[in-house]
Every structure is written in structure tokens, then in C-alpha cells.
Amino acid sequence: MTVSTMDAPAGKSIRPRVRLSVAQCLAQDIFSGKFAEGSNLPRENDLCEDYGVSRTVIREALKILQAKGLVVSRPRIGTIVCPQDEWNILDNQVLDWIGPNLDRMGLVDCILEARGAIEPMAAELAARRATMQEIADIEAAWQAMAKAGNDIEAFIAADTVFHELLLKASHNRIFQQFGALMDPALNFMLSTSAHSAENLEESIGQHGALVEALRLRDSEGARKLALALIAKAKHDVSAARSVKS
Amino acid sequence: MTVSTMDAPAGKSIRPRVRLSVAQCLAQDIFSGKFAEGSNLPRENDLCEDYGVSRTVIREALKILQAKGLVVSRPRIGTIVCPQDEWNILDNQVLDWIGPNLDRMGLVDCILEARGAIEPMAAELAARRATMQEIADIEAAWQAMAKAGNDIEAFIAADTVFHELLLKASHNRIFQQFGALMDPALNFMLSTSAHSAENLEESIGQHGALVEALRLRDSEGARKLALALIAKAKHDVSAARSVKS
DNA sequence: TCAATTGCATTTGTATGATAAATAATGCTA
């Protein structure tokens, strides 16, 4: 299949910008299992035909995948899918590409577990270090959650922003990098839509309490509330799973 | 300066494999501050002359940096260094390239803080989930630490392996990715060499106790011991800093 | 028969030059 989305006008060759699209296609084929770990991707010249682009584009797309630890290339051997241990799953582009395969790969549980370690500490630090402006921004995200009403997508978007801002307010650049981990787990829950009105209310209440703890510079309280939020998220996910099955 | 390490034999053109070297040079120039965030890198054609390689190599090297969030390229604009927030500092290749600039960028403290959140949880999980083989491997690393004696480099290498294996034994793929964070902070301490014999003995004792907790499946004990290890690491780093200054 | 070495075939890596697309900067027009 050709990547270009539009046909060329008669007599004129069109050159759409497709490097990233090709990289995304290849990455998704890896995560979907079409290219199993340890197996070979098609030769560069074959990929050229498959995607209808020049070898330049194929190679630059493969360089992106290499940089993210998804594949390695060697002369005469070809391009091989790396073992999953080497995949850069903290790269937010990679997380984006994994998308619907996130749960199949067992990453939703991983992520929630990791958030259980990270967010309480981040909340604790944020209570000590956040600027007034940062706290205000977090509160704004909280208000957006409260205002979302039945619009689940808006609610989740605001929730994601809330947690990203919280991590950023910890003033620790490592924690900040985990912003990308907020989206996926939440969106997984969205896909199962097991959200009752009370459930949302409870969540909004918890988030509000956390904002209050930040304002009071109550680091211990912030830590406990963040922990409670994660516990609730874990509970929600398992509830969503039982609905699904 | 040309990248190629050897001159070509008369009449024969040599083509060394230099893509990664070029990427590393450019990355290090970014981390050293030679290319400040927000500023432009030289044009691709200029980089060709600077490094004495073809535009193909330059472009593929830049694609690697792009994939790691270090730069963005746009036609007519050029290639611009991204704000530090977008750098993929969890990528172990990136951490490697940062190297000596780690402390100047304020990452040593970040890393220790993050480890303070992650390792106790990882130790707790490892106590519950590690296989006998994994515990044995961790103990082997511990014995290598004990046997290192005055060979500080060997000690740190074994210490690094110890913590990487511990993270892996948590059976959480997110935590496992943090293996790369073990090296840098430790190597920073190495560079200041503030290691007394008693200090090493104490460290060995603590690590041994952690192994014992794993064997006993004492998750709470493992958590506390990991916490103590990090506290000690923080203490050692600040001691090393005061010596340096 | 077997082992080592040599040569061949295949695949990625690099070089080169041309054209297309994007867009900041410039100048023109009203």
C-alpha cells in the first residue's frame, strides 16, 4: 500500500512528507505482532516497494526506530526486531504507537504500578516546591474535570493535564518525563467506559483534596492522597476489565 | 574536523561507518552547551563540511537526535535544539552522551530523588516476585562487590549490576527501564573518589542485608533497606561534592 | 574426510546530485 494520501495531478509528481508515517506504520506492525521480536523486517528495497517511497525515506524511518530501541540493522543480516526489554517504552512517541496494544502487552498494570511509586513522591515534592502559579494551573485542570459533566473525553483530557502538571510541579525532571504515562492508562479506561456518575464525583473530590493539600504545603497529606488516587485507578481498571470479559 | 579516524590509502576512497559518531558529537555539543536550547544547528550542508561526510550521514544522524527529542527540523527554518523538557533523558544512549555534564545539568540530584521513589518499590516487588535464579544472580553481584577490595571501578561495576538486576527482578518493565539510571549517579561519585574503607564495608553490609531480605521474601524489609541504600548514596554524593568544592 | 581459507552473493552504509515542498524575508501594490 502506498503511503501518499492523495494522487498526483496529471503530469506532476507529488512528494508528500511521509517519513514519520512510515515509521509509525512499521512500529505499529511491530507492536501488533506482525513483525515478531527477533524476526527480520523486509529488506529496505522491498519496503520501498511496499510503501511506494524511496530508500531514503525507508532508511530514515528505520533510523528513528533504531533510536528508540525497536530494531537493529546490520549489513547482509538485515533489520531485526529487538527483544522487548530493549524497547524504549518510556518514549512518548512509542507509547503513542503502542496505543491499543497497551493492555495486550501487559503495560497497563506496569504503568499503574510505576505510578504508584512515582506519583506519591511527586505530590510530596510538589507540595513543597510548586509555585503559586503551578498550583493555580493544577486547580484550573481540576475545575475543568469538574465542569466536564458527562463528557467523558473532556474529563479524561483534563485528568491527564492534572497529573502532568502535578509531575511538572515536583520540579524533578525525571518525574516530569512520566507525563506520557498518564494518557495511556487513562485512555484504556475510557475504552471500556465503566464510569458511573458517583465514580466521577468521587474522583473529582479526591483531586480537589489533593489541590488543597498543595495549597497548605501539606506534603504528607499530598502523598497519601496521590496514593489513594492510584489505588482508585487500579480499582477502576480491574472493574473495567471484568466488564469487558 | 573530519570524523574518519584513518586516512585513505592512496587512490582508494575509504568509507568508515560514522553515523553514530556524528550523532554522538552533535549530541555532546548540545549537552555541553555549545548549541544552546532554542538555537540553530548549522545547516546540513555546513555540517557535511564540518564533519567531512555526506549529507546522507548528517541527515540520518539528525534523525536519531530528533527521535530522542533533542532537536526538530523544518524546511527553511533549519534544525533547532529543543527545550530541555523535551529531551529524552531516560534514554540510556542520551544519558551516556550527557556523561560528564550530568551534574552540571542538575541531573544527579534528580536521579537520586527518583531512585528514592522507585527502588524501594522495586525491592518490595522483587521480594515477592523474584525467581530463585534472579536472587542468586543478585547475590553473585553482591559477592563481586565484596571481592572488589580496593578496586573502586570493579566495585562500582558490580554495584551497577546489582541494582540493574534488582530492578529487573521486580518484574515490572517500567522499573526495568531505569537500569540506565544506575550507572551515571554512581560514576559521578567515582569521579570524586571519596571512598573510605569503612564506607565500602558499610555499603557491602547493606547490600547483603537486602539480598537476605529477598531470600526471606520479606518485602517490607527489602523496601526499607533499599530506602537506606538510597539515603546513603545521597549522603555520599553530598560528601563528595563538599570535597570537590 | 575434514578443516581452513578463499571467493561470492546479499544487505546495509555512504556518496552525490537533482528536484519538490515549506516558509521567512523581501518587496510591491494599493
Place this chain on the structure above:
DNA sequence: TAGCATTATTTATCATACAAATGCAATTGA
């Protein structure tokens, strides 16, 4: 002066050729 068309510059893509790495087979020698 504001808006619009033009231009110039830079990256993006295409096409082709050759270099280097390496698995594999054929050859050779004992």
C-alpha cells in the same frame, strides 16, 4: 500602512552508484 505576491533559503524526497560487512558455499590442502 496593511496586505499580497515573489523570492530565496532550507529541509524533504528521489534516484543511482559504489563501499563495506558478513553469511554461505566452493575450493583447496592435508
